[in-house]
Amino acid sequence: MHRYRSHTCxxxxxxxxxxxxxxxxxxxxxxxxxxxxxIDLRDHYGITQIVADPDSPAFATAETVxxxxxxxxxxxxxxxxxxTVNANLPTGEVEVFAREIEILSKAEELPxxxxxxxxxxxxxxxxxxxxxxxxxTLHRNIMSRTKxxxxxxxxxxxxxxxxxxxxxxxxxxxxxxRDFLVPSRIHPGEFYALPQAPQVxxxxxxxxxxxxxxxxxxxxxxxxPRADRLPGEFYQLDVEMSFVEQDDVLxxxxxxxxxxxxxxxxxxxxxxxxPRIPHDEAIAKYGTDKPxxxxxxxxxxxxxxxxxxxxxxxxxxxxxxxxxAVWAIPAKGGGSRxxxxxxxxxxxxxxxxxxxxxxxxxxNSRVEGAGPIAKNIGEERTEAIRLQLGLKAGDACFFAxxxxxxxxxxxxxxxxxxxxxxDLVDRDRFALAWVxxxxxxxxxxxxxxxxxxxxxxxxxxxxxxxxxxxxPLAIKAWQYDLVCNGFEIASGGIRNHLPEVMxxxxxxxxxxxxxxxxxxxxxxxxxxxGAPPHGGMAAGVDRIVMLLVGAKNLRxxxxxxxxxxxxDLLMGAPAEATPAQxxxxxxxxxxxxKE
Numbered sequence: 001m002h003r004y005r006s007h008t009c010x011x012x013x014x015x016x017x018x019x020x021x022x023x024x025x026x027x028x029x030x031x032x033x034x035x036x037x038x039i040d041l042r043d044h045y046g047i048t049q050i051v052a053d054p055d056s057p058a059f060a061t062a063e064t065v066x067x068x069x070x071x072x073x074x075x076x077x078x079x080x081x082x083x084t085v086n087a088n089l090p091t092g093e094v095e096v097f098a099r100e101i102e103i104l105s106k107a108e109e110l111p112x113x114x115x116x117x118x119x120x121x122x123x124x125x126x127x128x129x130x131x132x133x134x135x136x137t138l139h140r141n142i143m144s145r146t147k148x149x150x151x152x153x154x155x156x157x158x159x160x161x162x163x164x165x166x167x168x169x170x171x172x173x174x175x176x177x178r179d180f181l182v183p184s185r186i187h188p189g190e191f192y193a194l195p196q197a198p199q200v201x202x203x204x205x206x207x208x209x210x211x212x213x214x215x216x217x218x219x220x221x222x223x224x225p226r227a228d229r230l231p232g233e234f235y236q237l238d239v240e241m242s243f244v245e246q247d248d249v250l251x252x253x254x255x256x257x258x259x260x261x262x263x264x265x266x267x268x269x270x271x272x273x274x275p276r277i278p279h280d281e282a283i284a285k286y287g288t289d290k291p292x293x294x295x296x297x298x299x300x301x302x303x304x305x306x307x308x309x310x311x312x313x314x315x316x317x318x319x320x321x322x323x324x325a326v327w328a329i330p331a332k333g334g335g336s337r338x339x340x341x342x343x344x345x346x347x348x349x350x351x352x353x354x355x356x357x358x359x360x361x362x363x364n365s366r367v368e369g370a371g372p373i374a375k376n377i378g379e380e381r382t383e384a385i386r387l388q389l390g391l392k393a394g395d396a397c398f399f400a401x402x403x404x405x406x407x408x409x410x411x412x413x414x415x416x417x418x419x420x421x422x423d424l425v426d427r428d429r430f431a432l433a434w435v436x437x438x439x440x441x442x443x444x445x446x447x448x449x450x451x452x453x454x455x456x457x458x459x460x461x462x463x464x465x466x467x468x469x470x471x472p473l474a475i476k477a478w479q480y481d482l483v484c485n486g487f488e489i490a491s492g493g494i495r496n497h498l499p500e501v502m503x504x505x506x507x508x509x510x511x512x513x514x515x516x517x518x519x520x521x522x523x524x525x526x527x528x529x530g531a532p533p534h535g536g537m538a539a540g541v542d543r544i545v546m547l548l549v550g551a552k553n554l555r556x557x558x559x560x561x562x563x564x565x566x567x568d569l570l571m572g573a574p575a576e577a578t579p580a581q582x583x584x585x586x587x588x589x590x591x592x593x594k595e
Contacts, residue, residue, distance in 0.1 A: 001022055002022065004022070004024040004072055004104075005022050005023050005024045005072070006020075006021050006022045006023070007021050007022070007023055008023065008043055008044075008045040008046065009023055009025045009041055009042055009043040009045055009046050009047055009048045009091070010043075010045035010046025010047070010048075010090055010091060011045070011046075011091075012048055012077055012091050012094050012096070013090075013091070013093065013094065014079060014093045014094060016077045016094065017077050017078060017079045017094060018076070018077065019076070019077050020074065020075070020076055020077075020099075021074070021075065021076075021077050021096055022072065022073070022074050023041060023043075023048055023072075023073055023096065024041075024043065024070070024071065024072040024073070024104065025041045025042050025043035025048075025070070025071070026041070026042050026043065026068050026069070026070055026114075026134065027039055027040075027041065027042075027065050027066065027067055027068060027069045027070075027071060028040035028041065028042040028047060028067070028114070028115055029067060029115045030062075030065060030066070030067070035053070035054055036051060036052070036053050037051070037052040037053075037059065037062045037063065038050070038051055039051075039052070039062065039065065039071075039073075039098075041071070041073060042134075044139075046089070046090060046091060047089055047091065048091045048094075048095070048096060049080075049086075049089075049091070049094075049095040049096070050062075050073050050075070050095065050096050050098050051078075051095050051096065051097050051098065052097075052098045052101070053097070056097070056098055056099060057099065057100065058073075058075070058098040058099055058100050058101040059098075061101040061102075061103065062098060062101055064103075065101070065103065066106075066107065067107070067110065067114070067115060068107035068110060068114060068131075068134075069103060069105065069106050069107050070103075070104040070105040070107075071101055071102060071103055071104060072101070072102040072104055073096060073098050073100070073101050073102075074098070074099050074100040074101075075096040075097045075098040075099045075100070076096065076097045076099065077094050077095075077096055078094065078095055078096075078097055079093060079094055080092070080093055080094060080095055110131065111124055111127075111128050111131070112124050112125060112128055112131055112132065114131060114134045114135055117135045117136060117137055122555075122563065123563065123569060126555075126561065126562075126563055126568075126569040126570060127569040127570055128570075129559075129560055129570045130570075133559070137556075138556060140549075141545070141549045141551060141556055141557050142557070142559060144264065144545060144548065144549050144557075145541075145545045145557050145558075147264070148260060148264055148541070148544065148545050148548065149216055149541060151259070151260050151263055151264070152216065152237050152256070152260060152541075153216065155255075155256045155259055155260065156214045156237075156239075156256060159212075159252060159255075159256060160212050161212040161213065161214040161239070162210065162212060162213065162214070163213075163214055163215055163216075164202075164205060164210070164213050164214075164215055165215060166195070166198040166201035166202065166205075166215065166217070167195070167201065168194060168195065168218070169182060169192040169193075169194070170192065170193055170194075170195050170201075171192070171193060171522075172191065172193040173193065173195075173196055173199075173200075177196055177221040177222065177223050178221065178222040178223065179193040179194065179196065179220075179221075179222060180193065180194040180220045180221075180222050180232075181193055182194065183585045183586075183587055184585075185584055185585055185586075188585075188586040189586060194220035195217075195218075195219060195220060196219055196220065196221050197217065197219045197236070197238065197538060198215060198217050198219075198238050199455075199457060200457075200520070200522060200523050202215075202238060202239075202240040202536060203240065203457065203495055203497075203523060203526075203534065204522065204523065204526055205240065206240055206241075206242045206531070206532055206534040207497075207526040207527070207529070207530075207531045207532070210242075211241070211242045211243075212240075212241050212242075213238075213239065213240045213241075213536075214237065214238060214239050214240075215237075215238045216235055216236075216237060216238075216541065217235065217236055217237075217238040217538070218233055218234075218235055219233065219234055219235070219236055220232065220233050221233075221234075229554070230542060230554045230555070230558060230561055230562070231561075231562045231563075231564070231566035232562055232566060234540065234541075234542050234554075235540075235541040235542060236538040236539060236540050236541055237490075237538065237539040237541055238536075238538045239253065239492070239536045239537050239538065239539075240534060240535070240536035241534060241535060241536055242532040242533070242534045243532055243533055243534070244494070244533065244534065244535050245494065245533075245535070246436070246478055246480065246494055246535065248535075249480075249492060249494070249535050249536060249537060250274075250276075250434055250480065253482075253490075253537060253539075254274055254434075257432070257482065257489075257490070257539060257544075258270060258271070258272075258274070258432070260544065261430050261432070261484075261544075261548065264548045265430055265548065266548075268428050268429050268430055269428075269429040269430070270429070270430045270432070271293075271429075271430065271431055271432045271433070274432050274433050274434050274482070275293075275433045275434070276433070276434045276435075276436050277291070277433055277434065277435050277436070278435075278436055278437040279435055279436065279437050279438045279439065279476075280437070282435050283404070283408050284299065284301070284327075284404070284408075285298045285299055285300075286298070286299065286412055286415060287299060287408045287409060287410075287411040287412020287413070287414075287415055288408075288409070288412040288486075289435050289438070289481065289483075289488075290435070290481065290483040290486060290487060290488045291412075291433070291435075291483060291486065292416065292419075292425070292431070292485050292486030293431035293433055293485075294425045294426045294427065294429060294431045294485060295415065295416065295419035295420075295424060295425045296419070296424055296426075297329060297330060297331070297415045297418060297419050297424065298330075299327050299328060299329050299330075299411060299415060300327070300328050300330070300388060300389060301325055301326070301327055301328075302326050302327070302328040302385055302388060302389075302399070303318055303324070303325045303326045305326075305377070305381045305384050305385050305388075306318060306326050306377065306381075306401075307319075309376070309377040309378075309381055310376040310377055310378060311373055311376040311377050312376075313356075313401070314326050314356075314399070314401045317401050317402055321402070321403060323403045323404070323405070324401070324402060324403065325401070325402075325403075325404050326399055326400070326401040327399065327400045327401070327404065327407075327408075327411050328385065328388075328389060328397045328398070328399055329397060329398040329399070329400070329411060329414050329415050329418060330389040330390075330391055330395065330396075330397045331343075331395060331396040331397055331398060331418045331422060332391065332395045332422070332424070333394060333395065333422050333424070334359070334395065334396040334418060334421075334422050335359040335360050335361060335393065335394040335395045335396045336359065336396075337359065337370075337371075339359075339396065339421070339422075340357040340359055340371065340396055340398075342421070343355050343357065343398060343414070343417065343418065343421075344357070346414075346417060347410075347414065350410065350413065352410060355398050355399070355400075355414065356372075356373050356398065356399040356401075357371055357373065357396055357397065357398045357399065358370070358371050358373050358374045358382060358385065358386075358396065358397055359371055359395070359396035359397075360386055360391060360392065360393050360394070360395055360396070361393055361394070362393040367386070367392060367393045369382035369383070369385075369386065373399070385397065398414055398418065400414065416486075430484055430485060430547065431484065431485055432482060432483065432484045432489075433482075433483055434480050434481070434482055434483075435480065435481045435482075435483055436479075436480045437461075437476045437477075437479075438453055438454050438476065438477050438479040438480070438481075439453040439454075439473065439475070439476060439477065440452070440453055440454075440458070440460045440461075440472070440475040440476060440477040440479075440505075441453050441472045441473055441475060441508065441509070442473070443473060449509075449510055450472050450473070450508055450509055450510070451509055452505075452509055453477065453479075454477060454479045454491075454493070455477075455479060455491070455493050456505065456506065456509070457493075457495050457496055457502075457523075458477045458478055458479045458493035458494065458495065458496060459477070459478045459493070459494045459495060459496040459497070459501070459535075460475050460476070460477055460478070460496070460501070460505065461475065461476040461477065461478060462475065463498075463501055464498070464500060464501045464504060467501065467504045467505060467508060468504070472508050477493060478493050478494035478535070479491075479492075479493040480492055480493065480537070482537075482539065484544075484547055485547060487543055487547065488540075488543075489539055489540050489543050489544050489547070490537050490538060490539035490540065491537060491538060492535065492536050492537020492538060493535060493536075493537075494533070494534075494535035495533075495534050495535055495536075497527060497531040497532065497533055497534060498527065498531075499524055499527040499528060502516065502520075502523075502524065502527065503516050503524075542554045542557060542558060545557040576589075577589075
């Protein structure tokens with residue numbers, strides 16, 4: 001018999017009754033039932049119940065074991081009596097009567113519990129991550145992650161893609177997020193950078209004649225952490241294709257990603273055909289470029305009902321601001337003054353002066369609008385708003401007014417709040433959609449200049465002609481995102497593969513020809529020697545897994561994450577370098593002065 005096990009802790013079944021089995025694992029818990037000791041023994045695969053009675057030679061040892069000790073058990077497989085069968089366990093019809101128990105490793109008093117999984121301070125969980133990973137939910141999440149990645153790889157290979165590995169030590173990228181820099185020992189004073197993404201390399205692969213590339217790629221960005229973004233590093237399904245247009249990329253990747261969701265959705269419906277929503281439409285209807293389509297609320301422009309109306313706040317906005325607009329956020333089922341007042345208080349908590357509203361109720365067999373706005377604009381306009389929005393008695397709507405560029409995000413947040421508070425969101429499905437036609441440029445208010453709205457390597461719609469003749473902020477890009485349940489889970493575009501278009505695009509953003517050549521020399525040089533039209537995307541592995549397992553935080557689907565301060569509490573990183581290390585790298589540290 002094997003030194004440690006003949007079976008795992010998930011293998012024994014009723015058909016094994018009468019056999020001698022050897023299993024090893026961690027003591028999940030110990031229960032004393034009137035002289036009989038019951039040990040739940042756990043390994044990576046599952047749990048088996050061990051029984052030790054006072055007549056067994058293993059009983060004395062069984063009395064000493066504690067939670068998370070590692071033991072080996074030899075014993076006879078017996079059937080459980082009917083009333084003791086545990087239908088929740090695959091091994092729940094049997095138990096092992098211990099004849100011999102060997103203690104393989106003892107555990108000190110635990111800093112956090114493994115059995116039961118109560119909430120526990122995150123700093124303790126991360127410092128003792130090896131214990132945290134033994135907990136059932138997190139352990140299951142990590143295994144789901146590996147299966148999702150395996151599914152992605154299989155589906156990409158079936159779609160004709162080849163997996164390539166790109167360099168980890170590379171050049172600093174001046175565009176996008178902040179780089180992690182790595183000092184060079186043999187080139188004093190010079191630095192490598194960890195890649196924010198394999199963007200340039202995958203484009204170079206297309207120029208090199210490879211046709212369909214993918215990679216489960218690590219990406220490194222020195223950004224502030226948040227719930228849907230890990231500090232330091234993350235992984236993405238990185239994709240690039242040659243001789244393609246936007247429809248080709250979306251048509252190829254949609255079945256891959258839909259298949260992954262369907263495989264791991266645990267029975268939840270997945271959007272059968274992903275709608276394509278222009279960016280401007282997404283902003284106008286949902287107040288965000290990553291809409292949660294499980295929320296049925298669609299905002300509408302109701303400006304004309306307020307123009308020259310008795311509600312002077314909105315009427316003046318429309319009269320004095322050429323960009324002025326009034327948007328309505330319909331709230332079916334929200335037609336009570338109490339709910340409207342709660343939403344108004346919420347808006348004030350967001351730094352807004354308030355949130356205008358109308359709610360409708362039935363009076364004398366008629367549907368009538370109520371609230372200050374309804375009184376000011378009159379019955380006819382109030383009724384016109386109700387009819388436009390398709391509302392009835394018991395419903396309400398809320399209003400945001402001004403320059404939509406300044407209020408759309410708040411309106412989107414209000415839409416989300418209304419949907420959640422009125423329980424309108426269908427939480428038991430995955431709603432996916434492409435958002436397309438992103439603005440190529442945006443206005444940077446802080447720098448007072450035009451800046452790239454998304455990926456600077458994307459081809460503008462209209463090519464060089466658009467860059468030379470159109471107003472920059474009006475130009476759209478061959479850029480697309482995939483969103484799911486309010487999260488951006490993928491982003492991509494058709495690339496700019498023409499050097500003259502590349503230079504012109506960066507010139508509008510304030511970078512000279514020489515600067516472009518200096519900063520993006522590899523790509524610029526490659527485009528001089530026959531670059532195919534190409535495009536691709538990258539899907540966030542961590543976010544997809546988070547959605548599929550129902551986790552609230554990316555740290556719940558990641559093996560060894562950092563905390564919110566970008567610290568690895570388990571390994572003690574970041575840490576000071578020794579003087580010898582700094583000398584070898586020709587570096588010295590200049591720390592900020594303590595206040």
